[in-house]
Amino acid sequence: MTSTDKVMDLEVSIIAADKNEYVKIGCHEMDERISEIVKFVKLRQGNIEGIREGDKYSVPIQDIYYIESVDDKTFLYMKGGVYESGRRLYDLEEVMEPYHFVRISKSIIVNLMKVVSIKPALNGRFVCKLRNEEEVIISRKYVSDVKKKLRGESV
Secondary structure, eight states: OOGGGOOOOOOOOOOOTTSOOOOOOOOSSOOHHHHHHHHHHHHTTOEEEEEETTEEEEEEGGGEEEEEEETTEEEEEETTEEEEESSOHHHHHHHHGGGTEEEOSSSEEEEGGGEEEEEEOGGGOEEEEETTSOEEEEOGGGHHHHHHHHTTOOO
16 A cells, blocks of 8 residues: 555544634654645744734734735735735745635735636636635736646745
């Protein structure tokens, strides 16, 4: 049996709300499968500062659908609203890359984990539909980067 043929049991336990959530992994060895699981869990734990109505919030990265730069301001779009970020889009692009975010236009970075579908549009562009029913346009210039990221390749 090869490492790709190994069967892994999965157990989920509901714990009291006053306890810290945790992930526990039992393994024979730290192989590529386990490393990928650990990496995925760690990536789901990040937060970024967002500002709404003058108040600062710690926004979970996995809750962000996309990030957009408009008139020299950067906005974090989520299901429950929009937050402003004090960071520049190019800075956030670097920070968010490990979290499955990819640039899709000059002004937008999208969370690939929130994408429902991607379909061709006019002039070599694509329409990216998100879980919150919003649609954003993938510019022709960034289509190949998005395809690479979807295949798990470095951009």
